[in-house]
Amino acid sequence: MNLTRYNYLHNLAFIQQRIKEANYIALDFEFTGVLASSLLRNSLLDSFQMRYWKVKENVRRFLPIQMGLCTFREDANSNNVIAHPFNFYIFPYGVDGYLDKQFQLSSNSISFLTNNNFDFNRTFNEGILYLSHQDEKILRDTKRIQDLRNEIRYLDKIVTFEMINFVKQYKVQVEQFLKVSNDPQFEIPIKRLKVKVYRHFIESITKEFGKSYEFYCKYDSDILIKREILYIVKGPEPPETKKQNVEEANEFAGVRILLDQISQQKTPIILHNGLMDIMHIYDKFFETLPDSRGEFISKVNSLFPVIYDTKFLINQSYSVYNKVGQFSELKNSYINLQNLEPNVVFGDECQEYNNLEENQAFEHEAGFDSYMAGSVFYKAKKLMNLDQKKLDLYQNKVPQSSIKIPFDFGDKTGEDKYHNKQIFIFHVEILEKSLVPDSLIKGYFKEKYNTDIDLFLSYGQNFEYFMVFSTLEGSQEFRKTMKNGVTIIEIGDHEFIITEYENYVQKLQRRAKDELSIKEMPTILE
Structure with a gap:
């Protein structure tokens, strides 16, 4: 089910009921970008705090523009899992420059979404507007809510050619029906018509004919996606057809209402490689991400105490990983596990994705991706024979790029168990920018300092490495040859500039200040 600004509130009660009944809820997002700068x-050698900081700086520069939410309910009678996927086009509020959101667009991400048939017009013209808890509090405290309310009314009053043409098409027929017809009602087909089009039509005929004739409008279904007929009915409007007032909170919160409900219910959530997803959820719908990784973990724990990540789950089981193929990518995982138990079926109201061959066109639509993530979770859980006690071992662990140690939302100590803070780390740059065999560099340090070293490519560059000594004594001995943390050495016909990692980070900090206008980066030792 696709949701925009013009049909979201009409379907809100239905979505909330599906969330209330759910055993698990899968979430997925599409963003305007992922990586703001190299x-x-x-890096493989980044501390946990630096990793968190880098993702945070990327997250705060980009926007989620589509949210996928899929509820999963286990049906004891049929042993099926009932899935209700929802695809939301979303966009943040801005009030005359006040709390206006500045964000970046990544050409790579936009091209990727375009190639996967993403509808940017829907996002920018019809996206469900939302405020974070933090922004809503600021607006209320500064008494700017009325400005926001005026903005909503302005958006709803924008008239399109489609609206004008629809009024022209049926206005005369409605007038004739009201004037001379003996029929009790007049039918107008509205299947696949945008909600704002027939809403504008109702407002137009009510304004023009409402004082002369008594009539009201109703639909053939209370469920918006099932509506096909608009009825113009003669006589007074019965109470059950009158519009329900929408709570002010719903008006401003947008899809945040649903995330609040999931948080209040403490429903387990499912992600796929979801560290950036959960950080965007916190940053865009709750409050600005904290600087401290430990504080972020504590805050997320209070909001979403149970998180499962399908990529992490798959990578822990050889039997599952062997089935889904390299990198445990979501699409391959879904296709290769599709025929396994349990049977995951779509709810009656959410059948858009119910065709495996056509589903290829929905890949990277957030609603479908959230459905795939939940389906993979159930299949992998069954294949791994996980009861709740065993499943708890995989709880609150989300993959981190380039290392096998997960981001553990269950670890409240904040201890970095991965990095040895006593080993000296160095940055190595080949001055002539030519390829040099690793064995040449390793042989030099083995002969001169009687120690082994490991080399890791630096940020994917062919001519830059991180170098780590295997012994503390060897690294200390080499450090004595450096001046102000830098030295140049010759190995064969090649020259290398070697910098202590702390000095290298300081160089990155200066570049970051110039290029990205951000605070200083944490060091490897933080």
């Missing part, structure tokens, strides 16, 4: 790409 300076913010994770």
